[in-house]
Amino acid sequence: GRNALALAREGWEVTGFDLADKAVAYAVAEAKKEGLELNTKIESFETFDYGTAQWDLITWLYGGCLGIDDIAGTLKKALKPGGLFVFEFFHREAGIGMGRPEFGCEADAVKELFLKEGGFEVLLYEEKEGTADYGMDTQKLIYMVLSKQ
Known part of the structure; x- marks a missing residue:
């Protein structure tokens, strides 16, 4: 939630999800407490509905190595043109x-997962x-930042 809160503080309209209901x-x-708007869902990466051309920004911060079937395609479909994907995890x-x-x-x-999918520029x-x-x-x-072409 701290990343969702940080983005909301910066004026982003945020939807955050996690399996941990307490989080x-x-x-x-x-x-x-801070008077921030935050949309939340209790869901996993595997079941969340990413939608179509819905997001300007998708972050994947400490959520693992993207080991979900066709996740690059799912994220490409979910991002708006020019939308950003930000990733950070352990090597x-x-x-x-x-x-x-x-x-x-x-x-x-x-x-390589995203380059193989195509449609992304590595920033x-x-x-x-x-x-x-x-x-x-x-x-x-x-650390990785991609832009949907």
């Missing part, structure tokens, strides 16, 4: 460092050390 309830309560090297060798995204895998792609959203420690992360 959604927290975001709703915080939005109410596989971070997972290895955590003692979880299957955790994190392999080098270039997320970017930013970096694999570098950064402060992880979870744990707030330094890890190797993947």
Whole structure:
């Protein structure tokens, strides 16, 4: 919810979803305290209805490596022309460092998923050390920003 709240503070009309009902309830309560508009749903990445040409911005922040069937196609369909997709998650090297060798995204895998789909311009792609959203420690992360062509 903190990312949804941050976007709402900046004037975005925000729809956020999460499977964790307590996380959604927290975001709703915080939005109410701050007088912010926030649309929320308790759903998973797999079941959320992304719609068609509906979004100016879709963020995928610490939601995993996009291992959902045809997710690149789904997101391309959901974004408006010129819409942005912002991704941040752990690199596989971070997972290895955590003692979880299957955790994190392999080098270039997320970017290649969208390049294979087509219809996206890569505005930013970096694999570098950064402060992880979870744990707030330094890890190797993947940062990506795409624009729907």
